[in-house]
Amino acid sequence: MIYKIKLKNADASVLIDDQVYEWISNDPYLTQIDLLNNLRLHSSGCAVFQKTWKKAEGGFKTETIYLHKLIAEKFLAGSKNSSQRLVGAKNGDKLDCRLENIAYRSRSTASRMRKTSSNTGYTGVYREHRRFRAVISIDGKAKHIGMFDTAEEAAIAYNKASKEHFGDQGKINKIKGW
Numbered sequence: 001m002i003y004k005i006k007l008k009n010a011d012a013s014v015l016i017d018d019q020v021y022e023w024i025s026n027d028p029y030l031t032q033i034d035l036l037n038n039l040r041l042h043s044s045g046c047a048v049f050q051k052t053w054k055k056a057e058g059g060f061k062t063e064t065i066y067l068h069k070l071i072a073e074k075f076l077a078g079s080k081n082s083s084q085r086l087v088g089a090k091n092g093d094k095l096d097c098r099l100e101n102i103a104y105r106s107r108s109t110a111s112r113m114r115k116t117s118s119n120t121g122y123t124g125v126y127r128e129h130r131r132f133r134a135v136i137s138i139d140g141k142a143k144h145i146g147m148f149d150t151a152e153e154a155a156i157a158y159n160k161a162s163k164e165h166f167g168d169q170g171k172i173n174k175i176k177g178w
Contacts, residue, residue, distance in 0.1 A: 002098060010041035014095045020071055039067060046094040068097050072104065080104045105169070120151040122173045124158035127151070134158045138165055 001018040016024075024030050035049050042048040047067040052060050072080075072087040076099070084104040091101055118125055124145075126133050132154040134145035145161050148154040155173040162170035 005036055005039060005047075007039050007041045007047060007095075008037075012041055012095060014039060014047040014067060014097055016067075016071070016097050017099050020075070020097070020099065023074065033063075035065065041095075042066070044094070047097065068094065068102055071097055071099070072102050075099055076102060076104060120154075122151055122155035122158065122175075123171050124162075125151050125154040125173075134161070136161045136165065 003016050003018065003021045004013040005016065006013050021036075024035055030036075033049065033051065038049050038051070039047045040050060042050075049065040049067070050062065052062045055061055066087075068089065069087050083106050086105055086107060087102060088105050089096055089101050090103055093101070120127055120132065124134055124136050126135065128147070132148045132151045134148060134154040134157040135142050136145060136158060137143070143161075145157045146154070148157060152175055155175050159172050159175070162172060
Protein backbone atom coordinates (compact mmCIF):
# COMPACT_ATOMS: atom_id res chain seq x y z
CA MET A 1 0.00 0.00 0.00
CA ILE A 2 1.17 3.52 -0.75
CA TYR A 3 0.36 6.44 1.57
CA LYS A 4 -0.16 9.95 0.25
CA ILE A 5 0.73 12.54 2.91
CA LYS A 6 -0.47 16.11 2.35
CA LEU A 7 2.20 18.77 2.85
CA LYS A 8 1.43 21.67 5.23
CA ASN A 9 2.53 24.58 3.08
CA ALA A 10 1.71 23.43 -0.45
CA ASP A 11 -1.01 21.86 -2.52
CA ALA A 12 1.10 18.73 -2.93
CA SER A 13 1.60 15.34 -1.30
CA VAL A 14 4.49 13.02 -0.61
CA LEU A 15 4.28 9.29 -1.36
CA ILE A 16 5.61 6.69 1.10
CA ASP A 17 5.42 2.89 1.37
CA ASP A 18 3.39 1.15 4.06
CA GLN A 19 6.50 -0.12 5.88
CA VAL A 20 7.91 3.42 6.01
CA TYR A 21 4.55 4.73 7.24
CA GLU A 22 4.45 2.05 9.97
CA TRP A 23 8.01 2.85 11.09
CA ILE A 24 7.40 6.62 11.25
CA SER A 25 4.06 6.08 13.03
CA ASN A 26 5.66 3.86 15.69
CA ASP A 27 9.03 5.53 16.23
CA PRO A 28 8.86 7.32 19.61
CA TYR A 29 10.79 10.44 18.56
CA LEU A 30 9.09 10.81 15.15
CA THR A 31 5.63 10.49 16.73
CA GLN A 32 6.62 12.97 19.47
CA ILE A 33 7.47 15.63 16.87
CA ASP A 34 4.43 14.55 14.77
CA LEU A 35 6.59 14.25 11.64
CA LEU A 36 3.80 13.00 9.34
CA ASN A 37 1.56 15.99 10.08
CA ASN A 38 4.35 18.57 9.91
CA LEU A 39 5.97 17.85 6.54
CA ARG A 40 6.50 20.88 4.31
CA LEU A 41 7.64 21.49 0.78
CA HIS A 42 11.27 22.68 0.86
CA SER A 43 12.57 25.21 -1.67
CA SER A 44 14.62 22.37 -3.19
CA GLY A 45 11.40 20.49 -4.03
CA CYS A 46 11.59 17.73 -1.40
CA ALA A 47 9.57 17.01 1.75
CA VAL A 48 11.09 18.30 4.97
CA PHE A 49 10.29 18.59 8.68
CA GLN A 50 11.64 21.81 10.13
CA LYS A 51 11.13 23.22 13.59
CA THR A 52 12.92 25.71 15.81
CA TRP A 53 13.32 24.69 19.44
CA LYS A 54 14.16 26.96 22.37
CA LYS A 55 17.28 25.71 24.15
CA ALA A 56 17.27 25.42 27.97
CA GLU A 57 20.51 27.43 28.20
CA GLY A 58 19.06 30.17 25.99
CA GLY A 59 19.03 30.68 22.26
CA PHE A 60 17.41 28.54 19.62
CA LYS A 61 18.16 25.40 17.61
CA THR A 62 16.57 24.63 14.26
CA GLU A 63 16.05 20.95 13.50
CA THR A 64 15.71 19.93 9.86
CA ILE A 65 14.82 16.40 8.73
CA TYR A 66 14.72 15.66 5.00
CA LEU A 67 12.23 12.81 4.53
CA HIS A 68 14.06 11.09 1.65
CA LYS A 69 17.34 11.09 3.63
CA LEU A 70 15.63 9.79 6.79
CA ILE A 71 14.09 6.90 4.81
CA ALA A 72 17.35 6.07 3.02
CA GLU A 73 19.33 6.01 6.28
CA LYS A 74 16.81 3.61 7.85
CA PHE A 75 16.04 1.28 4.93
CA LEU A 76 18.89 1.62 2.39
CA ALA A 77 21.97 2.07 4.61
CA GLY A 78 23.58 -1.05 3.10
CA SER A 79 23.76 0.54 -0.36
CA LYS A 80 25.60 3.64 0.88
CA ASN A 81 29.36 3.73 0.22
CA SER A 82 32.21 6.22 0.02
CA SER A 83 31.38 7.29 -3.55
CA GLN A 84 27.58 7.04 -3.37
CA ARG A 85 26.55 9.20 -0.42
CA LEU A 86 23.82 11.47 -1.82
CA VAL A 87 20.17 10.43 -1.79
CA GLY A 88 18.06 11.06 -4.87
CA ALA A 89 14.83 10.07 -6.60
CA LYS A 90 15.27 7.65 -9.50
CA ASN A 91 12.29 9.10 -11.38
CA GLY A 92 13.24 12.72 -10.62
CA ASP A 93 10.15 13.33 -8.43
CA LYS A 94 11.53 14.42 -5.05
CA LEU A 95 8.11 13.93 -3.42
CA ASP A 96 8.02 10.24 -4.40
CA CYS A 97 9.68 8.76 -1.31
CA ARG A 98 8.75 5.14 -1.99
CA LEU A 99 11.63 2.74 -1.33
CA GLU A 100 11.75 1.66 -4.99
CA ASN A 101 12.32 5.29 -6.04
CA ILE A 102 15.03 6.30 -3.55
CA ALA A 103 18.69 5.49 -4.14
CA TYR A 104 22.14 6.54 -3.03
CA ARG A 105 24.13 8.10 -5.87
CA SER A 106 27.46 9.78 -6.52
CA ARG A 107 27.88 13.53 -6.76
CA SER A 108 28.50 13.30 -10.52
CA THR A 109 25.30 11.30 -11.06
CA ALA A 110 23.32 13.77 -8.94
CA SER A 111 24.78 16.61 -10.99
CA ARG A 112 23.75 14.94 -14.26
CA MET A 113 20.21 14.43 -12.95
CA ARG A 114 19.64 18.13 -12.15
CA LYS A 115 16.95 20.02 -13.98
CA THR A 116 18.17 21.53 -17.24
CA SER A 117 18.83 25.24 -17.62
CA SER A 118 18.68 25.07 -21.42
CA ASN A 119 16.08 27.30 -23.11
CA THR A 120 15.12 24.35 -25.32
CA GLY A 121 13.89 22.40 -22.30
CA TYR A 122 16.27 19.52 -23.00
CA THR A 123 19.54 18.72 -21.26
CA GLY A 124 22.53 19.05 -23.57
CA VAL A 125 20.60 20.82 -26.33
CA TYR A 126 21.25 24.42 -27.34
CA ARG A 127 19.87 26.56 -30.14
CA GLU A 128 22.40 27.99 -32.58
CA HIS A 129 20.83 30.19 -35.23
CA ARG A 130 18.19 27.96 -36.87
CA ARG A 131 19.63 24.61 -35.78
CA PHE A 132 20.20 22.76 -32.52
CA ARG A 133 23.52 21.58 -31.09
CA ALA A 134 23.73 18.46 -28.88
CA VAL A 135 26.57 18.43 -26.34
CA ILE A 136 27.41 16.04 -23.48
CA SER A 137 29.92 16.46 -20.67
CA ILE A 138 32.31 13.54 -20.17
CA ASP A 139 35.02 13.72 -17.51
CA GLY A 140 34.43 17.46 -17.20
CA LYS A 141 34.88 18.13 -20.92
CA ALA A 142 32.15 19.08 -23.37
CA LYS A 143 31.85 16.64 -26.27
CA HIS A 144 30.05 17.83 -29.42
CA ILE A 145 27.51 15.23 -30.57
CA GLY A 146 26.13 17.01 -33.64
CA MET A 147 23.89 19.65 -35.20
CA PHE A 148 20.21 18.89 -35.80
CA ASP A 149 17.17 20.50 -37.42
CA THR A 150 14.94 20.12 -34.35
CA ALA A 151 15.45 20.23 -30.59
CA GLU A 152 13.86 16.77 -30.31
CA GLU A 153 16.39 15.23 -32.75
CA ALA A 154 19.23 16.78 -30.76
CA ALA A 155 17.69 15.53 -27.48
CA ILE A 156 17.44 11.99 -28.87
CA ALA A 157 21.11 12.13 -29.90
CA TYR A 158 21.98 13.36 -26.38
CA ASN A 159 19.94 10.52 -24.85
CA LYS A 160 21.80 7.92 -26.92
CA ALA A 161 25.20 9.37 -25.94
CA SER A 162 24.14 9.56 -22.27
CA LYS A 163 23.00 5.92 -22.30
CA GLU A 164 26.22 4.86 -24.04
CA HIS A 165 28.58 6.70 -21.67
CA PHE A 166 26.71 6.53 -18.35
CA GLY A 167 24.25 3.61 -18.63
CA ASP A 168 21.46 3.75 -16.04
CA GLN A 169 23.23 6.62 -14.25
CA GLY A 170 22.83 8.96 -17.25
CA LYS A 171 20.23 11.67 -17.66
CA ILE A 172 17.57 10.96 -20.25
CA ASN A 173 15.47 13.75 -21.74
CA LYS A 174 11.74 13.08 -21.77
CA ILE A 175 10.62 13.03 -25.39
CA LYS A 176 7.34 11.71 -26.78
CA GLY A 177 7.84 8.32 -28.40
CA TRP A 178 11.34 7.78 -26.96
